[in-house]
Amino acid sequence: MGASLIILAAGQGTRMQSDMPKVLHRVAHAPLLAHAMQAGAALEPERVVVVAGHGAEAVEAAVAEIDDSAQVVFQEDRLGTGHAVLQARAALEGATGDAIVLYGDTPFIRPETLAAMLDARAAHGVVVLGFEPADPARYGRLVMNGESLEEIVEYKDASAEQRAIGLCNSGVICADAAELFTLLDEVTDDNAAGEYYLTDIVAIARARGLSCGVVRCAEEETMGVNSRADLAAAEAAFQARKRAEALENGVTLTAPETVHFAWDTWIGRDASVEPYVVFGPGVTVETGAEIRAFSHLEGCHVSSGAQVGPYARLRPGAELGNNAKVGNFCEVKNAEIGEGAKVNHLSYIGDATVGEATNIGAGTITCNYDGVFKHHTEIGARAFIGSNTMLVAPVRVGDEAMTGSGSVITSDVEAGALALGRAKQVVKPGLARKMFEKLKAAKAAKVKDKS
Numbered sequence: 001m002g003a004s005l006i007i008l009a010a011g012q013g014t015r016m017q018s019d020m021p022k023v024l025h026r027v028a029h030a031p032l033l034a035h036a037m038q039a040g041a042a043l044e045p046e047r048v049v050v051v052a053g054h055g056a057e058a059v060e061a062a063v064a065e066i067d068d069s070a071q072v073v074f075q076e077d078r079l080g081t082g083h084a085v086l087q088a089r090a091a092l093e094g095a096t097g098d099a100i101v102l103y104g105d106t107p108f109i110r111p112e113t114l115a116a117m118l119d120a121r122a123a124h125g126v127v128v129l130g131f132e133p134a135d136p137a138r139y140g141r142l143v144m145n146g147e148s149l150e151e152i153v154e155y156k157d158a159s160a161e162q163r164a165i166g167l168c169n170s171g172v173i174c175a176d177a178a179e180l181f182t183l184l185d186e187v188t189d190d191n192a193a194g195e196y197y198l199t200d201i202v203a204i205a206r207a208r209g210l211s212c213g214v215v216r217c218a219e220e221e222t223m224g225v226n227s228r229a230d231l232a233a234a235e236a237a238f239q240a241r242k243r244a245e246a247l248e249n250g251v252t253l254t255a256p257e258t259v260h261f262a263w264d265t266w267i268g269r270d271a272s273v274e275p276y277v278v279f280g281p282g283v284t285v286e287t288g289a290e291i292r293a294f295s296h297l298e299g300c301h302v303s304s305g306a307q308v309g310p311y312a313r314l315r316p317g318a319e320l321g322n323n324a325k326v327g328n329f330c331e332v333k334n335a336e337i338g339e340g341a342k343v344n345h346l347s348y349i350g351d352a353t354v355g356e357a358t359n360i361g362a363g364t365i366t367c368n369y370d371g372v373f374k375h376h377t378e379i380g381a382r383a384f385i386g387s388n389t390m391l392v393a394p395v396r397v398g399d400e401a402m403t404g405s406g407s408v409i410t411s412d413v414e415a416g417a418l419a420l421g422r423a424k425q426v427v428k429p430g431l432a433r434k435m436f437e438k439l440k441a442a443k444a445a446k447v448k449d450k451s
């Protein structure tokens with residue numbers, strides 16, 4: 001019996017100073033909302049309902065990309081967290097099991113924490129995720145009686161005595177899905193904010209004789225994003241965690257604080273990453289690969305033992321085979337670099353296939369774009385592409401073929417052939433010396449004229 005998720009994402013996020021809904025701002029290249037949904041996804045939820053309001057169309061489009069089985073419901077007027085959850089009622093009609101309420105702007109709740117909340121439901125009708133912040137500020141306070149949660153009091157409504165409580169409400173709440181809505185039916189907006197507080201369901205549950213409990217988590221998990229400064233802090237927190245995770249998994253990072261990961265970066269054991277490497281989304285690096293300093297990778301796969309950089313750029317669709325090398329100032333896009341093949345200096349390889357053990361000389365360019373269409377370049381195995389070869393796609397170079405340096409290759413080269421596509425060299429003995437003499441004499445005459 002899987003739980004269902006209700007993710008609140010209707011808030012405007014005024015303090016972001018943005019035209020974009022707050023939950024679509026990104027941490028490690030994924031929207032805040034995707035982080036929240038990902039934490040819940042580990043529970044294999046029966047249903048996922050996102051409550052959208054501000055910028056609902058954009059939120060809906062993003063949700064479709066993150067999880068196309070998730071439902072999006074609309075909260076027209078934002079009358080409080082309780083009112084927001086009520087918008088999910090129809091979408092959860094007939095759902096068996098528990099519902100967990102999460103906030104779309106709170107990206108770091110751990111799946112283990114949510115699992116602990118579900119476990120705690122065995123003993124309690126309502127389970128709330130609590131934490132003890134360094135500064136309790138304006139959080140809702142959890143009023144306990146021993147291990148029993150009696151009520152949640154919002155800061156605005158709290159007495160001085162209640163404000164002195166250090167245990168606060170993270171916002172994450174879990175209850176039986178059907179019961180959650182019958183509890184919410186009793187919530188009113190009779191409070192300091194004039195809002196329908198989700199938090200009121202605790203006192204209502206207690207009045208019904210249901211027991212309520214608290215699961216505690218670290219403050220880091222409950223970090224919410226309300227401003228650009230918070231967003232930057234969330235990014236820093238994510239990076240710190242991801243770096244620690246990489247080190248723990250057996251990845252060498254020579255200067256961890258300079259390496260930037262995306263939410264889904266995957267790096268195998270015994271791979272090493274030098275300083276100032278940036279991973280965009282969709283990168284996998286296999287065991288023993290070496291990513292050297294100042295490289296930028298996104299949407300690519302680096303196989304075991306391959307070497308990238310320093311100063312390399314791997315763009316989406318770059319596929320490096322085992323022990324392949326892509327060196328300094330090279331760009332590879334939508335191209336397969338075969339096992340042991342080398343693209344070592346100053347080259348652009350795009351929309352291409354490079355066979356195993358082929359050597360691509362310095363300054364080689366696949367001319368893949370004709371201004372309208374993109375075309376493919378195919379290079380076989382054990383071929384040798386001379387420096388500064390222009391491969392005008394579509395074009396094929398066979399196995400064990402060679403191209404002469406500086407060639408412009410416009411037609412296919414068969415296996416084993418040498419292709420030369422450049423002007424023939426002409427040498428005129430003594431002519432350089434004569435030219436120099438003439439030019440120097442002309443300069444001397446000019447200087448004399450002026451004086």
Ligand code: UD1
Pocket residue numbers: 008009010011012051053075077078079080081082083084103104105138139140141152154168169170171196197198199224
């Ligand atoms: C809420 C809790 C408070 C808790 C705090 C933790 C209530 C009444 N209070 O307070 O106990 O300590 O979170 O951060 O629940 N939202 C909607 N629609 C609405 C109202 C809110 O979608 O009508 C969303 C917001 O976008 C946000 C979340 O719900 O993601 C929380 O709302 P917010 O107004 O920030 O609640 P707080 O006053 O901070």
Ligand code: CA
Pocket residue numbers: 224
């Ligand atoms: Ca808040």
